[in-house]
Amino acid sequence: MKTKMSSNKMCAILGNLENDENLGTLTKKRPIATLPFDCKYRLVDFPLSSIANAHINEVLMLFDEKDRRSLMDHIQSGKEWNLDALQNHFFFYFYSNEHQAESFGLEYYGNLLDYLQKSKSQYTVVLGSKMLCNIDLRILLRNHKGQGRDITAVFKKVDSSQTGPHDRIFAINEPNGLNLIDAEHASPNADGKYNLCMDIYILETERLVTIIQQAEKQKKAEILPQLLKNILGDLQVNLYEYTGYLSNMNSISAFYQANMDMLNTTKQNALLYSNQKIYTKVKNEVPTYYSESSDVKNSQFATGCLIEGQVTDSIISRKVVIYNDAVVKNSILMPGCRILPGAVVEYAILDKNVIVDANTAIKGTAENPLVIEKNAGIRENVGGGSE
Numbered sequence: 001m002k003t004k005m006s007s008n009k010m011c012a013i014l015g016n017l018e019n020d021e022n023l024g025t026l027t028k029k030r031p032i033a034t035l036p037f038d039c040k041y042r043l044v045d046f047p048l049s050s051i052a053n054a055h056i057n058e059v060l061m062l063f064d065e066k067d068r069r070s071l072m073d074h075i076q077s078g079k080e081w082n083l084d085a086l087q088n089h090f091f092f093y094f095y096s097n098e099h100q101a102e103s104f105g106l107e108y109y110g111n112l113l114d115y116l117q118k119s120k121s122q123y124t125v126v127l128g129s130k131m132l133c134n135i136d137l138r139i140l141l142r143n144h145k146g147q148g149r150d151i152t153a154v155f156k157k158v159d160s161s162q163t164g165p166h167d168r169i170f171a172i173n174e175p176n177g178l179n180l181i182d183a184e185h186a187s188p189n190a191d192g193k194y195n196l197c198m199d200i201y202i203l204e205t206e207r208l209v210t211i212i213q214q215a216e217k218q219k220k221a222e223i224l225p226q227l228l229k230n231i232l233g234d235l236q237v238n239l240y241e242y243t244g245y246l247s248n249m250n251s252i253s254a255f256y257q258a259n260m261d262m263l264n265t266t267k268q269n270a271l272l273y274s275n276q277k278i279y280t281k282v283k284n285e286v287p288t289y290y291s292e293s294s295d296v297k298n299s300q301f302a303t304g305c306l307i308e309g310q311v312t313d314s315i316i317s318r319k320v321v322i323y324n325d326a327v328v329k330n331s332i333l334m335p336g337c338r339i340l341p342g343a344v345v346e347y348a349i350l351d352k353n354v355i356v357d358a359n360t361a362i363k364g365t366a367e368n369p370l371v372i373e374k375n376a377g378i379r380e381n382v383g384g385g386s387e
Helices: 021-027 045-053 065-075 102-119 137-147 205-217 224-234 252-261 265-272
Strands: 006-015 058-064 089-095 121-127 151-158 168-174 177-182 194-204 237-241 295-297 310-312 327-329 344-346 348-350 361-363 370-372
Touching: 006 045, 006 102, 006 137, 006 224, 021 252, 021 370, 045 121, 045 137, 058 065, 058 102, 065 089, 089 102, 102 121, 102 205, 121 137, 121 205, 121 224, 137 151, 137 194, 137 237, 151 224, 177 224, 194 205, 194 224, 205 224, 252 265, 252 348, 344 348, 348 361, 361 370
Parallel strands: 006 058, 006 121, 058 089, 151 237, 295 310, 310 327, 327 344, 344 361, 348 370
Antiparallel strands: 121 194, 151 194, 168 177, 168 194
């Protein structure tokens, strides 16, 4: 018996497909989804904002069990994304990421089917947090409906620097039709670009239900985005080209560069100040204080900071203190960091609550920024500062 789906209504599944092994200690105790970005945001804010801006009121968030604490702390009631409105419903499902376990498919797919059938939505959009973008899901839905294909997959033309070993590339206009190829084996287009699969898909809910039911019968153990990628060859695929700002968070250098991009007005406006607003968890704190001794150039600051030293070309998150005679250049400082007098931080990413002792230097390079783990105390020079 088929569940009647509401005409044109769209539900969303926000999943955690992302491989985070190349982000080192940045994702040691948090998923990519809650990785801090540009002073006050988390990466999950961007897909959640796209969902909110498309007025989607049914959302299922699928994440690994180890991600529970970080995600629940950030999203809480979901009010920033209007998920707590009376007509809206959002659900968490945290699963054990043991894909070979016989019980995985039964439990995982069972929860998906239960959600989809109860949503009564005609269409479903599937997306993740690794591809930093601001996509209009309403336009995506119109494009999908106009093309009349089984599924629409989103891609963007990128340079090879934005692809990684775990990414997939769309090869278009080959003799055998559309192919999805591992990035390391893909060839560029005539223009030298690669058609990067952004792991954003939209399809009719009834078709998705059928796909999941078949996977359940075959006792597959694949999370949803991976399942969809693996069966694209069996479907009529419509490709939708995204042309806005994109950063593929597949490495430490990619994360660093995306934050530095926000110091470029054009790129910042393209991501944060387009027709679609980006929402995040609101924190009511005092403004940042700049003392007379401070010297600030081309940098961004969140609330609650105390700045006495020199800050140039840097991203500074909440409640950071940079003391007199300290220097911070080309760096990302996450909440709660303390840079004591005379310390120097250049080309570095300091995770939460790092304390850099007085007259100590941390120096990386633009190509290889140094990452300092959460809660670390730096008492001797690191990187170029040790020379």
